[in-house]
Amino acid sequence: MSLLMVGCNHRAAGVEVREQLAFNGSQVGEALDRWQQTLPETELVLISTCNRVELYAATAGGEALGPDELAAAMLDYHGVARDSVNGQLTKLADRAVIAHLFHVAASLDSMVVGEPQILAQVKEAYQAAHELGTAGPVLHELFQTALHAARRVHNETDLHRHRVSIPSVAIADFASRVFERFDDKRVLVLGAGEMAEETLRYLKDAGARNIHVVNRNEQRGRELAEAWAGAYHPWNDLWEQLIAADLVIGATAAAEPVVGAAQFAERVAPRRHQRPLFMLDLAVPRDFDPAVGEEIGVYLYSLDDLQVACERNRRERAKALPAAEKILENEVDRYLAAAHHRAAAPVITGLRRNMEAPKQAELTRLFNKLPDLDDAARTEIERFADRLVNKLLHPPMESLRDASRDGPPHGLLDALRRLFHLDD
Amino acid sequence: MQSGVHIYCFAASYAAALAIEALGAWRHLPWRRRGVVAATGAGIVAHTWYLGERVAATPGAALVSPHDWYLSAAWLLAAITLAATFYYPSRSLGVFLLPAVLALIAASLPASADPVVSNSATRFWSRLHAGLLMLGSLAVLIGFLSGLMYLLQSWRLKRKAAPLSEGFRLPSLEWLEKVNGRALPAAAVLVGLGFLTGVIVRWSQADARGGVPWTDPVVLSLGVWVLWLLVAEGFRLLYPAARGQKVAYLSVATFALLVLTLAAFTLTTSLHGEPAAADVTPGDAAGLLHPTEGDPR
Numbered sequence: 001m002s003l004l005m006v007g008c009n010h011r012a013a014g015v016e017v018r019e020q021l022a023f024n025g026s027q028v029g030e031a032l033d034r035w036q037q038t039l040p041e042t043e044l045v046l047i048s049t050c051n052r053v054e055l056y057a058a059t060a061g062g063e064a065l066g067p068d069e070l071a072a073a074m075l076d077y078h079g080v081a082r083d084s085v086n087g088q089l090t091k092l093a094d095r096a097v098i099a100h101l102f103h104v105a106a107s108l109d110s111m112v113v114g115e116p117q118i119l120a121q122v123k124e125a126y127q128a129a130h131e132l133g134t135a136g137p138v139l140h141e142l143f144q145t146a147l148h149a150a151r152r153v154h155n156e157t158d159l160h161r162h163r164v165s166i167p168s169v170a171i172a173d174f175a176s177r178v179f180e181r182f183d184d185k186r187v188l189v190l191g192a193g194e195m196a197e198e199t200l201r202y203l204k205d206a207g208a209r210n211i212h213v214v215n216r217n218e219q220r221g222r223e224l225a226e227a228w229a230g231a232y233h234p235w236n237d238l239w240e241q242l243i244a245a246d247l248v249i250g251a252t253a254a255a256e257p258v259v260g261a262a263q264f265a266e267r268v269a270p271r272r273h274q275r276p277l278f279m280l281d282l283a284v285p286r287d288f289d290p291a292v293g294e295e296i297g298v299y300l301y302s303l304d305d306l307q308v309a310c311e312r313n314r315r316e317r318a319k320a321l322p323a324a325e326k327i328l329e330n331e332v333d334r335y336l337a338a339a340h341h342r343a344a345a346p347v348i349t350g351l352r353r354n355m356e357a358p359k360q361a362e363l364t365r366l367f368n369k370l371p372d373l374d375d376a377a378r379t380e381i382e383r384f385a386d387r388l389v390n391k392l393l394h395p396p397m398e399s400l401r402d403a404s405r406d407g408p409p410h411g412l413l414d415a416l417r418r419l420f421h422l423d424d
Numbered sequence: 425m426q427s428g429v430h431i432y433c434f435a436a437s438y439a440a441a442l443a444i445e446a447l448g449a450w451r452h453l454p455w456r457r458r459g460v461v462a463a464t465g466a467g468i469v470a471h472t473w474y475l476g477e478r479v480a481a482t483p484g485a486a487l488v489s490p491h492d493w494y495l496s497a498a499w500l501l502a503a504i505t506l507a508a509t510f511y512y513p514s515r516s517l518g519v520f521l522l523p524a525v526l527a528l529i530a531a532s533l534p535a536s537a538d539p540v541v542s543n544s545a546t547r548f549w550s551r552l553h554a555g556l557l558m559l560g561s562l563a564v565l566i567g568f569l570s571g572l573m574y575l576l577q578s579w580r581l582k583r584k585a586a587p588l589s590e591g592f593r594l595p596s597l598e599w600l601e602k603v604n605g606r607a608l609p610a611a612a613v614l615v616g617l618g619f620l621t622g623v624i625v626r627w628s629q630a631d632a633r634g635g636v637p638w639t640d641p642v643v644l645s646l647g648v649w650v651l652w653l654l655v656a657e658g659f660r661l662l663y664p665a666a667r668g669q670k671v672a673y674l675s676v677a678t679f680a681l682l683v684l685t686l687a688a689f690t691l692t693t694s695l696h697g698e699p700a701a702a703d704v705t706p707g708d709a710a711g712l713l714h715p716t717e718g719d720p721r
Contacts, residue, residue, distance in 0.1 A: 158452050173586050177577060180598040274670070276597055293582070305584040312586060 001138055001339060002064040003097040006071045006089060007047075007054030010111050013088035020080050023048040028125075031077050032134045038073065039065065043136040045129040045143065047104070049121050051111050054090075056101065058138035067091040098142065098335055102328045105150035107160070114159045114317050119150050142335070149331035156327060159320040162313035167199040169309045170280050170301060171206055175247060178278045178299055183207040188245035190214050190238070190259075191252030192224045195282040199249055200228050212245070214238050216252070239267045247278045250287030261291035269295050333405070340404035347413050348397065350422035355389045429473045431495075435529050437467030438502060442522040449516055449592030457513050464506045464518070471499050488550065494532035497558045501525045501565065516592045520569045531686065549628060553621035557646075560614030564675075564682045567607030571675030574600040578672075604675055605660070611678065612657040619650045645685040652681050 008017050023031060028046050035044055042065050043058040055074050057065055071089055075082060092100055103109040105122045126143040129135035135143070154160050163169050179185055187208050189196050192215050200211065211230030214237060215221025225232040233241055242248065242259065252258055274297035281288045281302040293300030363385055367378060396416060403409035416422065441463035448456035478492055505521040577594045587593055594600075622643070637643055656674045 155454055156452075161452075174581065176596060177581060177587070177594070178597050180596045180602075299581045301584060308584070309586050 001343065002059050003094050003138070003142070004057045004065060004067055004070050005054055005092040005097040005100060006057075006067055006074060007052060008085070008088055008090060009052035009054065009109070011109070012090050013085070017085050017088045018051070018053060021053045021074065021078055021085070023053065027077075028128055029132060032129060032132050034077065035073050036132070036134050039069075043139040044134040045126055045139050047122060047125040049118070052104070052109075054104070056097065056139060056142075058136070058142065060136065060138050067093065095332065095336065098146075099328065099332050101142065101146045102149045102331055105146040106153040106324060106328060107150070108153075108321070108324055108328070112164055113321070114162070114164070116154075116160055119147070119154075122150070123147060141339070145331060145335045149328055152327050152331065153324045157320040157323045159317055159324050162316040164310050164313050164317065165198075166195065166282070166303065166306045166310060167202045169306050169313065170199060171202045173309055173313075174299070174301055174306075175203075175278050175280075176206070178276050179246065181207060182247075183209055185210065185246040186244055187211045187230075188214065188241050188248045189224065189230075190248065190250045190287060191254075191283065192217070192220045193251030193253070193282060196249045196251035197224070197227075199280065199282065203247070204228070208247075212241060214241055239263075242268045242277075243271045245277065246275075248280065248288075250279070250281045250283050252283055252287050254283070254287060255285060257286055257289045259288045259292060261289040261294075264289070264292045264295065264298075269298075272297065336407075337401075337405045340408045341401055343408050344400045344404065344413055347416050347422060348400065351393060351396065351416065351420055352389075354420050354422065355393060359385050359389055429470050429477065431474065431529060431532070434467040434470040434474065435526060437463050437470060438522055438525050438529070441467065441505075441518060442526070445516060445518040445522065449519060449588065457509060460509050460518055461506065464502060464509065464522075468499070468502050468506060471495070471502060475499060488547075488554065489537045490535035491532050491537035493554055493558060494528050494535055497562060498525050498528035498532070500558070500562055501528060504562075504566070512595070514593055515595050517595070519592070520573060524565055524569060549621050549625045553618055553625055556614050556618035556621060560611050560618050561682055561686070563607045563611035563614055564678050567604055567611060567675040568679030568682075570600045570603040570607060571672035571679075574604060574672040575676075600672075604672055608653075608660060608675060608678070609657055612653040615646075615653055616650055619646055622646070642685065645681070645687075649678075649681040649685050653678060 008021055010018070023046060028048060032044055032046060035042075039057075041059055043060075045056045047054045047056070053074075055070060057070050059065060071091065072082075075085065100109070101122075105119055107114050107116065107118045110118050122143070126135060126139070126147075129139070163172050175182075182203060185208060187200070187203055187210060189200065189211065192213070200208075203211075209229075211225070211228045212233055213221050213225040213228075213230055214233045214235060215224065216235050218232070218234065222232045224230075238258070242264070250258070277298045279288055279292065279298060279300040281300065284303065286302055288300055288302075290300065290302070292298055363382060366381065367373065373381075400409055400412060400416075403412050441460045444453070444456060444459040444463060447453060448460075453459070475492070475495060478495075482488075501521060502525045505518055505525060508515075508517045508521065573594050574597060577597055577600065580588075581597075595603075638647065656678060659674070
């Protein structure tokens with residue numbers, strides 16, 4: 001069995017190379033289909049995301065494929081010259097392929113370590129190859145073990161539990177502690193900054209539906225409201241909208257705070273009756289006077305506050321890395337031992353067959369000599385013979401299993417073949 | 425008890441569940457939920473067994489002593505804790521509920537185990553009285569704990585503090601406010617009805633000559649408690665906009681009155697039984713109710 005991986009990722013290749021080699025959904029199917037024709041003995045899975053394009057190949061026996069051959073197949077599909085990607089393609093073989101795939105699936109090789117999407121992307125890539133028939137038993141075992149290892153990292157470490165982007169921290173670590181659900185909450189966006197859009201994406205994922213935009217520039221405000229199926233309100237409605245809102249995102253380009261503490265205390269607070277208001281100030285300079293956060297029921301967070309939380313989460317993730325690495329190392333060893341042991345399967349089958357034939361012959365001879373034996377005695381004798389064969393086979397099997405932990409047990413397999421005439 | 429199931433058996437199970445919850449708050453334990461469910465479940469089984477034996481020991485007046493009242497309340501709260509662990513697995517509700525279960529069990533130790541009712545005419549009303557007050561007390565307890573969690577969550581959010589740990593997640597303010605807002609009116613109704621049924625019990629007793637003894641420590645504290653609950657609920661109804669922190673503070677104050685009432689119930693010589701440790705002949709402290717059996721513990 002041989003394993004290969006050729007591809008580019010955010011660590012070794014620039015975005016220009018990744019863009020040239022990227023595959024969209026339909027191209028993945030088309031490329032796998034084409035390679036299946038040209039490389040019929042090879043199992044293939046293609047992973048293509050924003051940060052990586054990686055082609056995994058496996059051959060169960062026969063003539064193994066070379067890394068250059070695999071790289072050529074990938075480059076030729078896009079018509080990319082080899083010179084243009086010099087030094088930016090990653091080529092791995094055997095154990096390095098297994099360790100790399102396990103790191104990718106567990107999100108230890110991601111740009112944002114611990115981000116959860118990659119596991120689903122690996123699963124989808126394998127699923128696509130399986131449906132097209134390009135993933136055979138070797139890659140099936142490899143990808144299933146990779147997914148299992150990733151799930152272990154997810155369940156047994158804190159790696160995925162700490163969010164590290166500003167919008168995700170704002171919603172998951174703070175807003176969700178104020179509100180139980182977001183589908184019945186009124187979200188107000190002041191301004192039309194990029195960060196506001198990013199936060200709206202998270203809020204939409206969390207279920208937010210009732211979105212309102214207040215912006216000085218009507219056209220830009222209407223565009224943003226339309227993009228998020230929300231409603232636009234002119235700037236004059238700011239205070240009325242603040243009274244009605246549950247969650248406010250400040251993302252204007254104003255040079256001074258647009259919501260002052262005195263104005264809030266006078267025009268908004270008395271009419272809210274301490275109803276919780278979650279305020280997210282994503283503008284620089286700030287949109288909300290920090291003193292607004294002192295009002296009862298107001299929970300105000302600035303970029304700096306969220307940055308502190310992000311940094312803390314990054315440190316927590318870093319702490320979980322050694323435990324995650326240990327799990328992956330353990331899983332790689334287990335996978336290799338199992339793979340090596342599987343390589344010994346024909347010898348094990350031969351050994352068992354070699355023992356079964358004489359056993360059966362001896363039993364027949366014995367039963368012919370003792371025709372008066374009743375059924376119970378015959379069964380007992382057959383069981384005795386089975387136990388004897390199993391006990392005789394146990395030591396060589398155990399030796400094979402032990403030897404498989406350190407690599408393919410070629411020497412031992414050869415010895416067994418010669419000792420028991422298995423080739424015959 | 426003959427089976428060997430002692431109060432300490434289920435108290436130890438609940439304490440183990442609390443320890444697992446607390447440990448899970450400190451470090452990631454993949455088996456935290458299973459451990460809490462197993463320990464709480466084991467506690468409930470032993471607890472049920474113990475109460476069952478108490479019923480078998482006093483078939484004529486089952487679970488009508490202050491001791492049994494506390495243990496029944498603890499059993500109900502333990503069942504609520506177990507249900508909460510299933511319904512809200514990611515929230516650390518056990519950290520707050522289990523100490524309350526243990527506190528109720530601890531309170532049962534000095535409480536009298538003598539049944540406080542023997543007269544069959546008043547038995548129904550007495551049981552209803554005890555049951556309503558038990559449910560009312562639990563409502564207050566739940567309101568108090570949710571109020572406490574609300575104030576803690578709000579305090580941490582105001583200080584921009586991240587969740588204490590991934591294993592220690594308090595419910596959202598919105599959820600806590602909802603629970604808190606429902607617990608207070610439920611407590612007002614249940615405790616109010618409990619008080620009224622207590623008055624009915626008193627009036628229906630043949631040998632009651634002096635009417636309701638308002639100066640009895642339990643009656644007095646319960647009366648104050650009912651009044652407070654009515655005022656608090658009236659405030660909530662008159663000012664529907666009053667929310668969050670205000671209602672949380674009301675719940676904390678209501679709990680303080682509950683503790684006062686229970687202290688009177690447990691530690692004083694009153695018409696609701698004697699303290700277990702007191703060297704007093706059971707019954708007839710107020711000359712009205714007649715305990716029927718001794719302490720079986």
